[in-house]
Amino acid sequence: MNIQLRQVEDGDAAWLDGWLAPVAVSVAYDDVDRSRPGASLIERLRREHGLRAQIIARDGEAAGLVVYRVGAPRPDAAIVEIIATPAALARRGSGMSAAALVEDAVRAEGVRMVYAPAPAVHGIATYFWIRLGYRPLLRGEWPCERAGVAWLVREL
Numbered sequence: 001m002n003i004q005l006r007q008v009e010d011g012d013a014a015w016l017d018g019w020l021a022p023v024a025v026s027v028a029y030d031d032v033d034r035s036r037p038g039a040s041l042i043e044r045l046r047r048e049h050g051l052r053a054q055i056i057a058r059d060g061e062a063a064g065l066v067v068y069r070v071g072a073p074r075p076d077a078a079i080v081e082i083i084a085t086p087a088a089l090a091r092r093g094s095g096m097s098a099a100a101l102v103e104d105a106v107r108a109e110g111v112r113m114v115y116a117p118a119p120a121v122h123g124i125a126t127y128f129w130i131r132l133g134y135r136p137l138l139r140g141e142w143p144c145e146r147a148g149v150a151w152l153v154r155e156l
Helices: 010-017 020-026 037-047 094-108 123-131
Strands: 003-007 051-058 061-070 077-084 113-119 149-155
Touching: 003 094, 010 020, 010 037, 010 061, 020 037, 020 077, 037 051, 051 094, 061 094, 077 094, 094 113, 094 123, 113 123, 123 149
Parallel strands: 077 113
Antiparallel strands: 003 051, 051 061, 061 077, 113 149
16 A cells, blocks of 8 residues: 555545535535535635645545644644545545655644544544554644544654
């Protein structure tokens, strides 16, 4: 399995529109317009400094999405907003490999702490991050409030 990341492009909007909305709902991610998630993500990328979105490519084929923010909540930190794959491609290791690639990229930019969300009602998401070496945070340590989401952190 060969996993790579590439920047989201305008042409990815239709593919993202085909699967991202229900996955975003399942992980309490509300930073995309559910009626047009791909297009709204691309609009956010154009206006929000520090926001990054990359397509997860598995063996050359689009297999998911990772969205993260560098320099938040402080200059030496990053927040992963979402790592997601279409339901048909889930649980094949693409997301875990993509998370490691994101960590490598942000480490090269001086990031030392990465925060990751896990829906409070979706235990597999918490397990996903714990397997990658993240630890759950107490509410007072969270980088931000997001309804229905708890936070984890990893020091790089």
